[in-house]
Amino acid sequence: MQSLPAPLPSFDLLPDAADRLRALEARLAEELVFLNLPGKPWVPSTPWAGGELLDVAIIGGGLNGLCAAASLKLNGVSRMAVLDRAPAGREGPWITTARMNTLRTAKEAAGPALGIPSLTFRAWFEAQYGREAWTGMFRIPRAMWMDHLVWYRRVMALPVRNGVTITAIRPQGEAPIAIATEAHGTLHARRVVLATGIDGLGGPAIPAVFAGLSRAVCAHSYDEIDLAALAGKRVGVIGAGASAMDNAASALEAGAASVDLLIRRAAMPLVDKFTGIGSKGMAHGYLGLPPADKWALFHAGNQAQLPAPRSSVLRVSRHPNARFHFACPVLAAREEGDGLRVTTPRGTLRLDFLILATGFEVAPEKRPELAAIAPHIRRWSDAFAMPPGQEDAGLAAHPDLGPGFEFLERTPGACPGLDRIHCFAFPAVLSHGKVTSGIPSVTEAARRLTEAIARSLFVEDRAAIRAAFDAYDTRELLGDEWTPWEGPLGEDSHEAA
Incomplete structure (x- = not known):
């Protein structure tokens, strides 16, 4: 069996790591000064009798939410808040539901740095662990990425x-959007950004064959699973993607007696087509494609499917008690005793626990917090006729978004103010490309979002901005900078002087 690097990479802090990190933070502050950032706050104050009024409320404090907040702040949009239900330091999936040892993204990706060198993961890592450790690193350890995001939030002083x-x-039409919360009353904001990740516009996709299974014997790969409880158990995993491999490997490493991967396809996907065309051109140019080209590209990607990273597959296959079953869809699954019985075309399997790495569905109607807007969100199924042979119900459910990630109305005029809510989460990919689906292009996505929000606020506030223009009377010239010429005009005026 092919060997792998240590499953949990670790690095030794440099003896002067704390001093070096402080020096990096000083350098970051200097770079911001050199760039004249953050820009001065410019959004006029809006009279509001209902308490605090935010210009922008960002829902979700993970990668996308933090990058969006930093971008808005650097561009002078200062009355905002990032709202997250998790405790500080546990936002997003990185140390809760994600189970890969390292990120799947290449370590060189600048991620949410917004073009500022000292804000990159690499700068943060090298300050504490050194250049040699960076050179020897294959991919970024998952928990360390979370540590970097915590630092990013702190040094950018983001209002989470x-x-x-x-x-x-x-x-509420032209009035601020009302945001009801569980224990903090109702907040109001002129714009709302949904930075709610891969499941924020729906949730885990649970195929009907598994719908009746209890949590005692079945969980989705995105659930928080007690891995230690799987020691000595017969575990099944549905799927062959990255999440399936991460969960299978985690179960094996926790001491599972066996792990059977039940894979519908006859063969493992081998090529990541989107990686092959990943570029700045893709990040900026995809938005300009005609709808038919967007659809064809993503439909082809869905047909090809994304392979799991090589290291993730090897992390599973190096265990002799891991079994890959291809062309093995589940036909039936029912609880039996303390476990479950799974029926496939290749036979019946008895398991103690089943993990569904079956992806996510775009279904805003299933999110209680989106109940008021879900019926009004225009989907691709409302705006685009699927070509014969390219039918795809999953893609059709994606929101058809405007150029600034804003929702559009299914029926014009039925939900005034819907376009003040921006979908800055994974379901934006069909409209905007793979800029909100991970680390590589999140800076480009945040800049696009920021420009759209800043433009819309400026246009909305144009009367107040014009009033400020008319009222501005700080003199540049005082009148003593020149002496009026009192002599004659003509060719001899200079001689006369």
Whole structure:
């Protein structure tokens, strides 16, 4: 069996790591000064009798939410808040539901740095562990990435409010959007950004064959699973993607007696087509494609499917008690005793626990906090006729977004203010390309979002901005900078002087 690097990479802090990190933070502050950032706050104050009024509320304090907040702040949009239900330091999936040892993204990706060198993961890592450790690293350890995001939030002084659970989002035409919370009353914001990750516009996709299984014997790969409880158990995993491999490997490493991967396809996907065309051109140019080309590209990608990273597959296959079953869809699954019985075309399997790495569905109607807007969100199924042979119900459910990630109305005029809510999460990919689906292009996505929000606020506030223009009377010239010429005009005027 082919060997792998240590499953949990570790690095030794340099003796002067704390001093070096402080020096990096000083360098970051200097770079911001050199760039004249953050820009001065410019959004006029809006009279509002309903308490605090935010210009932008960002729901979700993970990667996309933090990058969006930093970008808005650097561009002078300062009255904002990032709202996240998790405790500080546990936002996003990185140390909760993600189970890969390292990120799947190449370590060189600048991620949310917004073009600022000292804000990159590499700068943060080298300051504490050194250049040699960076050179020897294959991929970024997952938990260390979370540590970097915690640092990013701190050094950018981002206004994150933790422990805030959103229960309803209600657009109100030209009035601010009402954001009801579980324990913090109702907040109001002129714009709302949904930075809610891969499941924020729906949830885990549970195929009907598994719908009746209890949590005692079945969980989705995105659930928090007690891995230690799988020691000595017969575990099944549905799927062959990255999440399937991460969960299978985690179960094996926790001491599972066996792990059977039940894979519908006859063969493992081998090529990541989107990686082959990943570029700045893709990040910037995809938005300009005609809808038919966007659809064809993603439909082809779905047909090919994404392979799991090589290291993730090897992390599973190096265990002799891991079994890969291809062309093995599940036909039936039922609980039996303390476990379950799974029926496939190749026979019946008895398991103690089943993990569904079956992806996610775009279904805003299943999110209680989106109940007021879900019926009004225009989907691709409303705006695009699927060509014969390219039918895809999953893609058709994606929101058809405007150029600034804003929702559009299914029926014009039925939900005024819907376009003040921006979908800055994974389901934006069909409209905007793979800029909100991970680390590589999140800076480009955040800049696009920021420009759209800044433009819309400026246009909306044009009367106040014009009033400020008319009222501005700080003199550049005082009148003593020149002496009026009192002599004659003509060719001899200079001689006369």
